[in-house]
Amino acid sequence: MTLLRLALRNLLGAGLRTGLNALVLSLVLLTIIGAQALLKGMNEQAARAAVATEYGAGQAWHPAYDPYDPLSLDDAHGPVPPPVARRVADGRAAEVLVAQGTIYPEGRLLPVLLKGIDPAQTVVDLPTATLAGHGDGIPVFIGTRMARTTGLGEGDVFVMQWRDRHGTFDAREARVAAVVRTPVQSVDKGVLWLPLQRLREMTAMPGEATLVVVAPGAETSTLESGAWSWQSQADLLADIHGLIRAKMLGSMFVYAILLMLALLAVFDAQVFAIFKRQREIGTLVALGMTPRAVAGLFTLEGALIGFMAGALAALYGTPLMAWFAHVGWKLPETTDDYGFALGDVLYPVFSADVVLGTTVVIWLLTALVSYLPTRRITRVNPTDALRGRVF
């Protein structure tokens, strides 16, 4: 308690030096917490968007379906197993039939995935109702990225070619019923969405599907998918989490550099303080402290700077981070290439584990770099210290 009182007294007495160290450390702390919160927000935002528009509570896949192998699509279709079909009938799941196709926008040739979905479904957050309209050509909707790639816009008509289950090619005109903005690339890039029934007719696959999406939030533990393979939400999100984890690990390098610079400042300040306060060290020993206690006092002073940095960061950082969490960070268009859904604005998520974990780690490291130079004090001859001849 006495050491703590003395350390506080010394720090407050040192004034500006203490303030600057605490300020620099608090800035680093906030930067790391802010960056971590952005990555956490990115993870949650991407997962939320993917669940809402594509993954749902999980998917049942035709056994031959492999999303990374387009050649598997020829065989990846069949009747939905009865338990899953009952969910579809209840409106708690949506069938999707996937087939390969080719489109010819403005005379160019472009391979695409044709995805058929029930226009009346409400399971995934896609504007499938736009497929219900009648008019010239087969109604389709595409994403903004696909629209940009193909040069297609709402109302445009283009030629669409596909092959049915017997290998026979056929072609019709399709009409863009809607262009939708979605943060999820995998439902946008290279994909045409069309009415499930039309696609079944086109491919001669009546009553068949490639996969079934179960409504988000639905109970899935008792769902029997039969011969179809069940992909839980966690399985489907594994790629997104893996990407974020990789980004977090990459960011660690930047944090380490930032932290090293700040801790170097603390270390420097500590070494300088010991050099400058040699006589004081001797005086403290003469007044009745052991060299070990003096070293403890200096270490405590350094550790308290870490504590003050935390308090300072909480003081000006809380409103700053609250504002940041509210307005978010407007993302540049290039983030579309990240490979997962982010939306236009990224909202950081400040969780207790990020804030407390980062603060505790920085505090412990500050205590450590404060301790290292003080080991010298325990070996100091007090008479040399009193004469200022330790170093």
Next chain:
Amino acid sequence: MSEERLITIDDLVKTYPMGETEIVALDHVSLTFDRGEFAGIVGPSGSGKTTLLNIVGTLDAPTSGSVTVLGRRVEQLDHGQAAELRNREVGFIFQTFNLLPVYTVFENVEFPLLLLGLAADERKRRVMQALEWVGLADRARSRPNQLSGGQCQRVAISRAVVKEPAVVLADEPTANLDAENSHNILQTMTRLNAELGTTFVFSTHDEKVINYLHRKIVLDDGRVAADDPVPPEARSQP
């Protein structure tokens, strides 16, 4: 002079390595100090005065011989025991005052009492009393850089005596002071010696200090060349 023995120095030798040779700072010194003495170790620079005080104050260790302070052999004390002895029984006054710069006068004087673990009320009472002894009670809130050299040394005296130690070791206490301040300081210490019975042991080569001593020990090249009481009529009067 009290008959109670405070410090016994027996055949003390202190050497320092200097390259391949050894410097002898203290050469078979034997002395005793009793409670209530006002004694000075006198000699030129390098005669071993400060080394002797440092060993008595447990800040340094003897090469051979023994030093007993209040019945405790300083060469046998570990760091903790030595620190406790300094904290309870020994007060230091330094040539350069050695006040803690970021502390106020009050906090500087309070420091030894904090280490003793005294309660806040008791600390405050003792600090204000010690500051009154040296006439600085009205500067309790000042910081050392707001005080003159004489005032700083009075604060250092106050810090040395606030815990009412058995002995105060003063290393060249007037070396950085002008004549007037030196006399003020010496009068203060003489008065505290008389009123509190605190033992003062000085190291000095300052004639002004020497004139106040009750006992004068002359060190020459690390040896005791003379050890004589100073008769009252030969001393400066407070």
